[in-house]
Amino acid sequence: MSQRQVLQVFEQYQRARTQFVQAVAELAARPQNIETLQNAGVMSLLRPLLLDVIPTIQQTAALALGRLANYNGDLAEAVVKGDILPQLVCSLSEQNRFYKKAAAFVLRAVGKHSPQLAQAIVQCGALEMLVICLEDFDPGVKEAASWALGYIARHNSELSQAVVDAGAVPLLVLCIQEPEIALKRIAASTLSDISKHSPELAQTVVDAGAIAHLAQMILNPDAKLKRQVLSALSQIAKHSVDLAELVVEAEIFPVVLTCLKDSDEYVKKNGATLIREIAKHTPELSQFIVNAGGVAAVIDCIGSCRGTVRLPGIMMLGYVAAHSENLSMAVIVSKGIPPLCACLIEEHEDHIKAAAAWALGQVGRHTPAHARAVAVANVLPTLLAIYMDTRSSEDLQMKTKKALKNILQKCTYLPALEPLLHDAPPNIMKHIVGQFSKMLPHDSKARRLFVTTGGLKKVQEIKAEPGSLLQEYINTINNCYPEEVVSNRVLQLIVATN
Amino acid sequence: MLTSIITFYIFRAVDEDRKIEYKAAVKIQSWFRGCRVRAYLRYLNKMVIFIQKWWRGYRSRRYFSKLVEIQKRWRGYYVRKYIHNYYALKKYLEAISVNNEIVSELQDYKEMKENEEKRKYLEKKEKEEKYQARKMHYLLSTEQIAGIYNSPFRKSPDPMELLLRKSKPLSHRQQQTKSPFDYELYDWPTCKRPPTFSTAQPLPPTGRQKPQGPFRDTTEVLRQRYKPLEPTLRVAASINSPPEKAREEMKREEWRNRIHDNEFLPFSSYHKNQKYDPSIHRSGKYGQETYGIKHFREVQPKKWVANKDFQTVLPPIVLFEKFGKTYSRAGQIV
Structure with missing residues (x-):
């Protein structure tokens, strides 16, 4: 027996292992195979291969495991229960970059399914190792580690806090500054995931100096990076006034508005979200945005896209208009009402309609001038139709009712109110008739018009419970006219002659 | 006698009670009267305050009416000028609409971007x-x-x-045959692409017609054409190419070392306990001679004639001087 023949046995064994693990990795990439693989007991076979002496086999085994765990939560749980994670974590610090990538992939695949699985990863002490990987020289390893951290942090604030406690944030901020676009993207999304849970976590991210670097990247030509950057900034800004002011101080303002013109839908959406999160805090911030021309840009953005991309823009207009009457007037002057009205009509989903109705209500509720601007755009019949529609959801109905009430209580523009007299339900009718009863005693021209258009006749037909508010309003209206006009015959005559 | 005694006792009891009853009556009367008088006083007091209030209010209103007029005017003026200034608001709204015009010039930016994309596409x-x-x-x-x-x-x-x-x-390119295991870990970060590996030799072409003429049967020809290479043992062993053999040996060496040396050690502290053991040659107590390491020949400066080295002088080679001049003009740029 020569040495060569002896070695050949080993060589053969090694080839077989390599082949097996590569075949499994390939099969695991296709979802239809996974059931069979699991039934064949692939987990218990892959586990020893993770400890193999050949690095290639280790890596490929990790890759296969990652793909299996990526498939669904049950398999990910099987990975956790099989005590595979401690092995991975132990070897994460010592192996080469390919193995690190594969191991981080497994951790990511396991952690993405549920908070419990992510908790299991944290308990294995994987965070420390992942943070060490963030310091690695290879950008691919950093990317994988950052991705895994992001998937762990996105579940809840405790896990996020654990990631922060492991010291990941400063390193992630360094990762943003790397030249590789992919790494920047993932680091930004991880920062976004960390800061979305609570003001304290967002403050940690801010303290690491993330805002300045994120703000610089808003003008980056890469659309996917822009998405993540805008989302991170909005997650930071959403928590408190101070954080929002810090974001504004990074001089994002005229620059963000270019994102609203972007060709990518999600960039638009995230940009609008960022502006919304800033605008909602205080009248001063809203005023700042209005002065920068943000309202016009958002209105253009609403007009130029469809569906859920519109939602943050609509809400932003509502928030701005809710703060004060001047800001609301600014929305009106920027021609914000027609696009909002178009949203009410065009959109199919109830929640977007509800947002548009709410925003219109906020615009119109301040003074008669505001209400008039809204009423002239023919919004009231649309709102009423949505309110009366039986297919509308409960929330939408409530929002439209509130909006109608807000606008009607300030509306003194009678030509817009009159058509509503014909098809409004009693609880809306109360406000309409109330407005008439307030206006008619002081306006003789309106009184005449009210009779000739048949409004008075309609009012006579309303069946109101005696003693109710509605009846009081009707009485006030009737008292504006002589007795014989109010009696039905004369009324019909007048209406017929006109 | 008995009756007189009884009446005496009765009278005595009545006499004793009278005093008590008298005192009680006085007490009740005094309490009631006190209440009545106090209520009356309260009433009087209230009336006095009522009259005083009206009188004082009337007097003060008469006195302060001018003052209030001044105050009212001033407040109205102040609010209209600085707080709810209609003209300022109008100006502000106009400024906003101008600003909005400017912002909507961002449209240009969008067009610029679109143009760029179009250009790229073209x-x-x-x-x-x-x-x-x-x-x-x-x-x-x-x-x-x-x-x-x-x-x-x-x-x-x-x-x-x-x-x-x-x-x-196009120049003829060599077909690059990529090793199937080459990139399996490089296609990050998605990890979606499976490592493909080729299974076997290419299949022989099917459906080839037997050409016209005195040729052998097609299947026979194909079998011969696609027969796997079966070198003889002598050729396969490559006895006559020692460098090839040496390379093979080195590869094998590397392979073997990989199996034995790079053992998978799960704990980083494992290596720390290893001690460095020097080789036998280095560990001997006798020092090494510098001869053969630092210097290679003996130097005797005493015997030197001069301090400088000799310079070698050689006559120039005539043939080299003439190179390119005599024989041909090849290689010169015309």
């Missing part, structure tokens, strides 16, 4: 076209025969023909 297309032209260069027309893009029935040739004239034909 560039890509042009590149593809050029590649196609290089690939189909054989369709170029020659002096004698017109190509398909250069129809003699047309006035001018097709633009493709011009493109073909300008481009160079």
Whole structure:
């Protein structure tokens, strides 16, 4: 027996292992195979291969495991229960970059399914190792580690806090500054995931100096990076006034508005979200945005896209208009009402309609001038139709009712109110008739018009419970006219002659 | 006698009670009267305050009416000027609409971006076209025969023909056979692409007709053509190429070492306990001689004639001087 023949046995064994693990990795990439693989007991076979002496086999085994765990939560749980994670974590610090990538992939695949699985990863002490990987020289390893951290942090604030406690944030901020676009993207999304849970976590991210670097990247030509950057900034800004002011101080303002013109839908959406999160805090911030021309840009953005991309823009207009009457007037002057009205009509989903109705209500509720601007755009019949529609959801109905009430209580523009007299339900009718009863005693021209258009006749037909508010309003209206006009015959005559 | 005694006792009891009853009556009366008088006083007091209030209010209103007038005017003026200033609001709203106009010039930015994308697209297309032209260069027309893009029935040739004239034909490229396991870990970060590996030799072509003429049967020919290589033992062992053999041996060595040396050690502290053990040659107590390491020949400066080294002087070689001048003019640029 020569040495060569002896070695050949080993060589053969090694080839077989390599082949097996590569075949499994390939099969695991296709979802239809996974059931069979699991039934064949692939987990218990892959586990020893993770400890193999050949690095290639280790890596490929990790890759296969990652793909299996990526498939669904049950398999990910099987990975956790099989005590595979401690092995991975132990070897994460010592192996080469390919193995690190594969191991981080497994951790990511396991952690993405549920908070419990992510908790299991944290308990294995994987965070420390992942943070060490963030310091690695290879950008691919950093990317994988950052991705895994992001998937762990996105579940809840405790896990996020654990990631922060492991010291990941400063390193992630360094990762943003790397030249590789992919790494920047993932680091930004991880920062976004960390800061979305609570003001304290967002403050940690801010303290690491993330805002300045994120703000610089808003003008980056890469659309996917822009998405993540805008989302991170909005997650930071959403928590408190101070954080929002810090974001504004990074001089994002005229620059963000270019994102609203972007060709990518999600960039638009995230940009609008960022502006919304800033605008909602205080009248001063809203005023700042209005002065920068943000309202016009958002209105253009609403007009130029469809569906859920519109939602943050609509809400932003509502928030701005809710703060004060001047800001609301600014929305009106920027021609914000027609696009909002178009949203009410065009959109199919109830929640977007509800947002548009709410925003219109906020615009119109301040003074008669505001209400008039809204009423002239023919919004009231649309709102009423949505309110009366039986297919509308409960929330939408409530929002439209509130909006109608807000606008009607300030509306003194009678030509817009009159058509509503014909098809409004009693609880809306109360406000309409109330407005008439307030206006008619002081306006003789309106009184005449009210009779000739048949409004008075309609009012006579309303069946109101005696003693109710509605009846009081009707009485006030009737008292504006002589007795014989109010009696039905004369009324019909007048209406017929006109 | 008995009755007189009884009446005495009764009278005595009555006499005792009278005093108590009298005192009680006085007490009740005094309490009631006190209440009544106090209520009356309260009433009087209330009335006095009522009258005083009206009187004082009337007096003060008469006194302060001028003051209030001044205050009212001032407050109205102040609010209209600084707080709810209609003209300022109007100006502000106008400024906003002007600003909005400016912002909507961002449209230009959008168009610029679109143009850029279009340009990129066109560039890509042009590149593809050029590649196609290089690939189909054989369709170029020659002096004698017109190509398909250069129809003699047309006035001018097709633009493709011009493109073909300008481009160079593609050189023959070697088919790059990628090792199937090459990139399995490089296609990050998605990890979605499976590592493909080729399974076996290419299949022989099917459905080939037997050519006309005195040829052997096609299947037989194909079998011979695609027969796997079966070198003899002598050729396979490659006895007559020692470098090849040495390389093989080195590879094998590397393989073997990999199996034994790079053991998978799960704990980093494992290596720390290893001690460095020096080789036998280094660990001996006798020092090493510097001869053969630091210097290689003995130097005796005493015997030197001069301090400098000798310079060698050689006559120039005539043949080299003449190089390129005598024989040919090849290699010169005309």
